[in-house]
Amino acid sequence: MSECPHIAELPRPEPAPQGETCSECLAAGSNPVQLRFCLVCGQVGCCDSSPHQHATQHYKDTGHAVMRTFEPGQSWRWCFVDGSIV
Numbered sequence: 001m002s003e004c005p006h007i008a009e010l011p012r013p014e015p016a017p018q019g020e021t022c023s024e025c026l027a028a029g030s031n032p033v034q035l036r037f038c039l040v041c042g043q044v045g046c047c048d049s050s051p052h053q054h055a056t057q058h059y060k061d062t063g064h065a066v067m068r069t070f071e072p073g074q075s076w077r078w079c080f081v082d083g084s085i086v
Contacts, residue, residue: 003086004066004081004082004084007079014039015038015039015040016042018041018042018043018044021035022035022046024054025050025052031050032050033049034071036055036069036070038055038058038064038066039064039067040062041064043058044070045057055067065079065080065081065082
């Protein structure tokens with residue numbers, strides 16, 4: 001894993017999650033495959049393996065670059081700008 005400049009821009013401590021699942025999938029009656037957590041604002045969205053890819057759409061809409069997995073037992077983070085695990 002490598003460091004990216006966007007990590008330094010993240011709020012400390014992490015924001016509280018805005019929910020326990022992808023609210024957009026819930027509203028659409030869809031099931032997320034895996035969840036992602038925005039480390040800027042706390043939005044919880046579904047991954048790119050999910051039909052609607054709400055986590056990526058959140059990045060495109062907001063520019064919030066770094067998210068982490070919201071799956072139990074996992075802790076990796078992803079930077080959309082750098083296209084890498086951080």
